[in-house]
Amino acid sequence: MLRRIAFPLVGVLVILGLLYVGLGIDSRALPSPLVGKPAPAFQLESFYDPEEIVTEADFIGEVALVNVWASWCSSCRSEKPYLMELARQGVTIHGFNYRDTRADARRYLSAEMNPYDKIAFDPNGEAGMEWGVYATPETYVLDAGGTIRYKHIGPLTPRIIREEVLPLIEKLEAENR
Amino acid sequence: MIAELGNFALILAFCLAISQGVLPLVGARTGNERLMATGRSLAVGQLVFLAFSYAALTWAFVASDFSVEYVARNSNLALPTQYKVTAVWGGHEGSLLLWVLLLAAWGVAVAVFSKALPRKMLARVMGVLGIVSTGFLAFTVLTSNPFNRLARVPADGVDLNPLLQDPGMIAHPPLLYMGYVGMSVVFAFAIAALLSGRLDAAWARWSRPWTTVAWCFLTLGVGVGSWWAYYELGWGGWWFWDPVENASFMPWLTATALLHSLAVTEKRGGFKVWTVMLAILTFALTILGAFIVRSGVITSVHSFAADPDRGVFLLSMLAATLLGSLALYAWRAPRVGLGGGFGWYSRESLLLGNNVLLVVACAAVFVGTLYPLALDALGLSKISVGPPYFDAVFMPLMMPMLFLVGVGPLIAWKQADPVETSKQLRWVFLVSILIGIAWPFAMGLWKPLTALGLGLAAWILLTAAVDTRNRMMRRRSQGVGSMLGALRPSFLGMHLAHAGLALVVVAISMVNSYEVERDVRLAPGDTATAGGYEFTMLGVGGVRGPNYDADQATIEVTRNGKPVATLTPQRRYYDSQSDMPMHQASLHRRPTRDLYVSLGERLSGDAWLVRLYYKPYMFWMWVGGLMMAFGGFLAAADRRYRLARERSTVVAEERPAATGRSAGQEVG
Numbered sequence: 091m092l093r094r095i096a097f098p099l100v101g102v103l104v105i106l107g108l109l110y111v112g113l114g115i116d117s118r119a120l121p122s123p124l125v126g127k128p129a130p131a132f133q134l135e136s137f138y139d140p141e142e143i144v145t146e147a148d149f150i151g152e153v154a155l156v157n158v159w160a161s162w163c164s165s166c167r168s169e170k171p172y173l174m175e176l177a178r179q180g181v182t183i184h185g186f187n188y189r190d191t192r193a194d195a196r197r198y199l200s201a202e203m204n205p206y207d208k209i210a211f212d213p214n215g216e217a218g219m220e221w222g223v224y225a226t227p228e229t230y231v232l233d234a235g236g237t238i239r240y241k242h243i244g245p246l247t248p249r250i251i252r253e254e255v256l257p258l259i260e261k262l263e264a265e266n267r
Numbered sequence: 268m269i270a271e272l273g274n275f276a277l278i279l280a281f282c283l284a285i286s287q288g289v290l291p292l293v294g295a296r297t298g299n300e301r302l303m304a305t306g307r308s309l310a311v312g313q314l315v316f317l318a319f320s321y322a323a324l325t326w327a328f329v330a331s332d333f334s335v336e337y338v339a340r341n342s343n344l345a346l347p348t349q350y351k352v353t354a355v356w357g358g359h360e361g362s363l364l365l366w367v368l369l370l371a372a373w374g375v376a377v378a379v380f381s382k383a384l385p386r387k388m389l390a391r392v393m394g395v396l397g398i399v400s401t402g403f404l405a406f407t408v409l410t411s412n413p414f415n416r417l418a419r420v421p422a423d424g425v426d427l428n429p430l431l432q433d434p435g436m437i438a439h440p441p442l443l444y445m446g447y448v449g450m451s452v453v454f455a456f457a458i459a460a461l462l463s464g465r466l467d468a469a470w471a472r473w474s475r476p477w478t479t480v481a482w483c484f485l486t487l488g489v490g491v492g493s494w495w496a497y498y499e500l501g502w503g504g505w506w507f508w509d510p511v512e513n514a515s516f517m518p519w520l521t522a523t524a525l526l527h528s529l530a531v532t533e534k535r536g537g538f539k540v541w542t543v544m545l546a547i548l549t550f551a552l553t554i555l556g557a558f559i560v561r562s563g564v565i566t567s568v569h570s571f572a573a574d575p576d577r578g579v580f581l582l583s584m585l586a587a588t589l590l591g592s593l594a595l596y597a598w599r600a601p602r603v604g605l606g607g608g609f610g611w612y613s614r615e616s617l618l619l620g621n622n623v624l625l626v627v628a629c630a631a632v633f634v635g636t637l638y639p640l641a642l643d644a645l646g647l648s649k650i651s652v653g654p655p656y657f658d659a660v661f662m663p664l665m666m667p668m669l670f671l672v673g674v675g676p677l678i679a680w681k682q683a684d685p686v687e688t689s690k691q692l693r694w695v696f697l698v699s700i701l702i703g704i705a706w707p708f709a710m711g712l713w714k715p716l717t718a719l720g721l722g723l724a725a726w727i728l729l730t731a732a733v734d735t736r737n738r739m740m741r742r743r744s745q746g747v748g749s750m751l752g753a754l755r756p757s758f759l760g761m762h763l764a765h766a767g768l769a770l771v772v773v774a775i776s777m778v779n780s781y782e783v784e785r786d787v788r789l790a791p792g793d794t795a796t797a798g799g800y801e802f803t804m805l806g807v808g809g810v811r812g813p814n815y816d817a818d819q820a821t822i823e824v825t826r827n828g829k830p831v832a833t834l835t836p837q838r839r840y841y842d843s844q845s846d847m848p849m850h851q852a853s854l855h856r857r858p859t860r861d862l863y864v865s866l867g868e869r870l871s872g873d874a875w876l877v878r879l880y881y882k883p884y885m886f887w888m889w890v891g892g893l894m895m896a897f898g899g900f901l902a903a904a905d906r907r908y909r910l911a912r913e914r915s916t917v918v919a920e921e922r923p924a925a926t927g928r929s930a931g932q933e934v935g
Contacts, residue, residue, distance in 0.1 A: 095596060108637070109637075162654040
């Protein structure tokens with residue numbers, strides 16, 4: 091009798107177990123093990139120019155935001171206006187174009203609406219793995235020395251920018267001076 | 268005071284649900300007629316008390332009673348009255364109350380419309396519904412009571428999420444919940460059949476109309492959700508493979524499989540175990556959906572606030588459903604006989620193919636939704652799965668299914684002749700290929716996937732037309748009236764639903780290939796073009812709504828200099844959250860294209876960022892969805908089920924399985 095249902099039973103138990111473990115994890119507040127560590131190394135094509143290579147060194151040098159985005163990611167669209175606002179205020183923003191195609195991403199980014207300085211093109215999520223990308227969009231704050239000082243998973247909101255991101259950037263820039 | 272009465276009514280309904288989950292089942296077990304009969308009155312009592320409770324909560328909203336915590340969080344004084352009424356289901360607790368109310372309504376509907384069911388069967392169905400209701404009511408009363416009071420009463424409430432202040436949002440949750448909750452009825456029938464050990468054609472015939480109606484509501488719910496996302500989120504997208512969307516899509520896929528599998532069980536007595544499994548699976552997926560949306564286990568744009576306690580409760584319900592059903596099945600399976608045999612090429616085999624494809628598609632969505640969570644739970648790497656995965660996996664599964672949708676209705680049960688089918692359909696096949704090839708050219712750019720999609724849509728429409736014609740011609744000698752009479756509601760409903768699917772496929776193929784999306788900078792007087800239309804910005808002005816300020820652009824649309832429309836997209840700043848502007852897109856809809864304009868942010872000077880879309884054939888998507896649902900309602904209204912119900916007692920007592928029935932023609 092048990093043999094008849096053994097297979098579905100195991101499947102059901104595995105899924106229930108996973109969901110139960112998953113409940114204990116707050117996916118919104120993952121402390122990144124990378125905070126406080128140097129930006130992980132990577133080598134990718136530049137989004138703008140396939141001939142050019144972008145590495146972590148290109149992201150380092152001044153206090154900067156690194157934003158992981160994709161044209162298919164709806165939350166990225168919702169945070170894009172705020173990135174634009176930050177870029178207009180003079181914050182340097184670099185990007186990973188994550189699991190995307192150049193054509194789609196270019197449409198997403200039309201010339202008027204590009205908040206990014208350097209963009210690494212990561213169609214297979216290789217660098218994303220190194221950087222511990224959990225879900226797009228994600229935003230990191232790098233200090234001038236290239237250390238990750240902050241990570242936010244999910245879209246940026248005005249509140250988070252006002253209360254967390256901007257104060258941190260000001261602090262880091264003050265340290266730098 | 269009113270809120271306390273509502274709370275009291277809720278608790279009374281909970282007590283009635285417990286009785287309904289016990290008494291009728293005990294009655295069916297011991298053969299006690301009086302106990303069996305209690306199910307009906309207990310269901311009515313539940314509905315009365317829940318309706319009162321729901322009315323009490325609605326009153327608290329309309330009267331702006333902010334001493335009720337739920338009201339304070341989801342409403343405020345400035346909220347327009349119609350949104351105060353709909354805000355009742357704008358949050359977790361109230362939407363759960365709506366859920367149990369609809370569940371009680373379905374329970375009463377079963378009690379009223381199933382008078383002809385054998386008493387034991389009805390008692391078991393009512394009993395299982397009582398257990399389901401007990402679970403959800405316990406969840407409401409113990410973890411999510413909407414009537415909790417606040418110690419300190421705020422002067423004004425927070426506000427209903429501005430995204431939900433919209434007509435689409437008024438209709439979406441009730442329709443979706445009607446579908447979800449309807450699946451509980453289907454589940455109750457399946458469990459009742461397992462309890463009695465009699466999974467037969469009669470059981471299939473009883474549960475089929477309920478399944479169809481629940482499926483229609485689910486279809487409408489998913490469709491309205493997509494329609495809402497399309498115009499309200501301001502990105503012009505209509506499906507994002509978001510976990511919450513997937514939560515409603517997975518039961519829809521298995522419910523679709525169940526509809527078709529029930530057809531085989533009813534007509535040929537086959538697929539019994541498979542059908543009962545699908546019924547259980549669909550119900551389990553509705554609970555999983557509630558878990559995904561309400562436990563905070565998965566991050567999503569529009570899930571409810573996280574609360575692990577609720578997650579544990581829903582997970583326990585899911586575990587009880589799945590493990591209980593499996594145990595019941597292990598106990599009863601030896602009594603389930605086999606159905607009629609069928610050849611490799613028959614309507615059964617094609618329906619089996621359709622079922623397998625739908626279930627595999629559901630599994631693919633399931634994996635894509637939960638895989639990131641699974642890796643996370645195991646402490647492995649963290650990944651995100653986006654539309655690229657779903658597109659890559661889902662599309663290849665749907666293509667053969669669409670092909671089968673065309674063939675299935677035309678061939679015979681048990682054993683059909685492939686040569687005859689190919690003779691009958693070769694012209695249709697050729698014409699479909701030609702349409703598939705030619706149509707993309709008419710759109711300007713030829714793409715293989717688009718051609719395939721359009722060809723398959725043409726195939727479904729043409730085969731439906733051929734089938735309809737054949738059926739009418741068979742009665743050619745008997746006059747027009749008789750010819751039309753041959754088109755029974757179940758037959759028409761099936762083809763209508765399939766044609767609706769074809770329209771949706773056309774819309775998806777067209778919009779994926781030919782939509783034009785442009786972000787442009789427009790100052791007053793500037794013009795931009797998209798999809799052959801010129802968009803001229805006339806100006807941007809301030810507008811005051813009932814509870815928001817808005818910048819409203821006036822954009823004149825012309826084509827070759829001739830005026831087409833004036834569009835007024837807005838950027839709204841709700842008083843309750845003025846730092847998060849909401850886009851209110853403005854659309855001009857025509858059967859073959861939508862023009863969609865969304866106002867972005869202010870650039871330098873008086874120039875604004877404006878997003879222009881040209882979306883071909885979007886209209887077909889919504890019409891297609893409506894046709895699918897309407898087709899389902901038509902099929903469920905077929906006279907056959909009413910007759911079956913009148914005769915069913917006899918059928919059930921005398922013929923345990925109608926396996927040897929002659930080959931019918933309709934799947935309906």
